[in-house]
Amino acid sequence: MGKKMAVDLYRVYKQFYQRSYRYPEDQDLLEMTQLVHDLVQNLYIIKCTNAISQDEIDSAFKQSRKIFELEKSYGSFNTLFSRNLLAAFETSNFEINIPSHKIASWLEKENHLGTLYVLTARSRPNQCKLGVTQGNLEERINKYIHRHGYIVDLYFYSCDIPTPFSHEQRITKKYLRYKNSDNSDGDSNEWFFLEPDILKQEILNIQENERI
Numbered sequence: 001m002g003k004k005m006a007v008d009l010y011r012v013y014k015q016f017y018q019r020s021y022r023y024p025e026d027q028d029l030l031e032m033t034q035l036v037h038d039l040v041q042n043l044y045i046i047k048c049t050n051a052i053s054q055d056e057i058d059s060a061f062k063q064s065r066k067i068f069e070l071e072k073s074y075g076s077f078n079t080l081f082s083r084n085l086l087a088a089f090e091t092s093n094f095e096i097n098i099p100s101h102k103i104a105s106w107l108e109k110e111n112h113l114g115t116l117y118v119l120t121a122r123s124r125p126n127q128c129k130l131g132v133t134q135g136n137l138e139e140r141i142n143k144y145i146h147r148h149g150y151i152v153d154l155y156f157y158s159c160d161i162p163t164p165f166s167h168e169q170r171i172t173k174k175y176l177r178y179k180n181s182d183n184s185d186g187d188s189n190e191w192f193f194l195e196p197d198i199l200k201q202e203i204l205n206i207q208e209n210e211r212i
Helices: 009-022 027-049 054-074 082-091 100-106 137-148 164-174 196-211
Strands: 113-120 128-133 153-162
Touching: 009 027, 009 082, 027 054, 027 082, 027 100, 054 082, 100 164, 113 137, 113 164, 113 196, 128 137, 128 164, 128 196, 137 153, 153 164, 153 196, 164 196
Parallel strands: none
Antiparallel strands: 113 128, 113 153
């Protein structure tokens, strides 16, 4: 009998994320998702610099037990995703396959600076897009237009924002209920049914807080 396939911890996190995405107002689901995210992110950061020690695996197993109890006590799931976490850490048979476009945000440090921006598009009335980049903004927009095949307009941007990916994730979670979930295959999933001034103000608030 061959060796059992390793558990992809990022995939388990995505299962939690997708469940909370469907019910954005459910704080219990959001809490579980955040706990799994922090657990997997911490292990990924360790993995990128050192080998993950047995003590760290044991600690992750204990955290997974807590997540398992939360998921079990919720009481209405046919499948408990946390069982995969327990199995992964009990056997030390796991991997963490972060998509390449997500690596920057998962490894982000306090001294990382970047640009947050807001896009609009005539072809997407009553919507706006939140974006983040640590590269050239004009090139990023041009690549977006080339990839998705429609024109977008830069509504607002701000450079040199500390930990921009963390801010982007926080804002996205805040307005998750307004996110467009009906995008066609291959299109960006970061469009919101919001006035662009709302996202602009979120970015301005970050700047203001940095000055305090």
